Amino acid sequence: MTDDELQKLAAGLTDCGKALLRMADALMEKKKEVPAAEEEKKAEKKLSxxxxxxxxxxxxxxxxxxxxxxxxxxxxxxxxxxxxxxxxxxxxxxxxxxxxxx
Incomplete structure (x- = not known):
């Protein structure tokens, strides 16, 4: 492999890593939202x-x-x-x- 090919692969891996980090951040934010939604559902349930x-x-x-x-x-x-x-x-x-x- 030439240096140019290696640099392109390294750049591609870097882009993949950044994309994975963005996805992980988005999942963590979603995870934080879920308990709040569950609390709302719990509060909505009327006790008889x-x-x-x-x-x-x-x-x-x-x-x-x-x-x-x-x-x-x-x-x-x-x-x-x-x-x-x-x-x-x-x-x-x-x-x-x-x-x-x-």
Whole structure:
């Protein structure tokens, strides 16, 4: 191979390397965008009374009946169906934490 051919190959490899770096950067940016989109989907999902009731009943069966009762009262109700639906995400978060801080 002549020097001219080697220089052309080296230039081609350099161009390939630069293209690969641009693709890697684009993939990393895309990867950063995906968790944000997943968070939006998670926030969009509306919790129903049944969703909250399922978790509350599970915690009560695990022996945390009093903690569940206190939590419902903390959210301004005497029974689960009396809790404002807008408070379900916060209630669910606290329900899920019951039993892990022992």
């Amino acid at each position: 009374l049944e969703d909250v009731r399922r978790v509350a009943a599970d915690k009560a069966r695990q022996g945390h009946m009093e903690e569940v009762r206190q939590l419902i009262q903390k959210f301004g109700a005497d029974k689960l169906s009396g809790v404002d639906a807008a408070k379900y995400p916060a209630l669910m978060e606290e329900l899920e934490a019951i039993g892990y801080a022992e």
